[in-house]
Amino acid sequence: MRPRAPLEALIFDVDGTLAETEELHRRAFNAAFRAWGLPWSWSRERYRALLAVTGGKERLLHFLETDRPAAAERGRTLVAEIHAEKTARYHALLAAEGGALRPGVRRLLGEARAAGLRLAVATTTTPANVEALIRIAFGRPATALFEVVAAGDAVARKKPDPEVYRLALGRLGLPAGACLAFEDSANGLKAALGAGLATVVTPGLYTDGQDFVGASLVAPSLEAVGLGELEALVPAQAVVGLA
Incomplete structure (x- = not known):
């Protein structure tokens, strides 16, 4: 049986995922x-x-x-x-x-930070929009909460291309297998999967009914999703034996 790699980071989309914007x-x-x-x-x-x-x-x-x-x-x-x-x-x-966060987002972010997980953003929106939402929702800069903010102005190709997720992974210095992505749309899911990320999808106001085949978990919100459930989504890793 292949062991699971430890979950090290959570990477979030912004619009529709962190908040219904x-x-x-x-x-x-x-x-x-x-x-x-x-x-x-x-x-x-x-x-x-x-x-x-x-x-x-x-x-x-x-x-x-x-x-x-x-x-x-x-x-x-x-x-x-x-x-x-x-x-x-x-x-x-x-x-x-106000920037009302979606149910479960604030709790999950707090639990992740307390558990020592690293947090990142991978979004097609601008850094200014990310900053505006985080400051209003949390009362502090985005970089005080998210170690990495990979935004749409930093990539040539936007979602569903995986470039922004690859950028976030590169800045984190982590393999995709040690991270989970959080999305609300089919385009976002395709981008995350294209970067090799297991993905949690919480469909939003404008994305319900889209095709989320390939998602590791689809839930109405993050309200009932805990770290234990997320850790179980991390792909099993091959064990390299000693000769």
């Missing part, structure tokens, strides 16, 4: 559109479909090309500015409404 992002996009005088509005149904494209600027470009092709050429030149407006609106919404 996607609705705030949708509202922030719509507020930015209004601020720019653009006659666009993303319904919840449309935003659910748009979330198949990871990254805010990438999502906006995709929307222009598929929904507003006549405005796409001019729109491409404004994407960065519209997205900057959206980010400011998102931070304002976070500050006004």
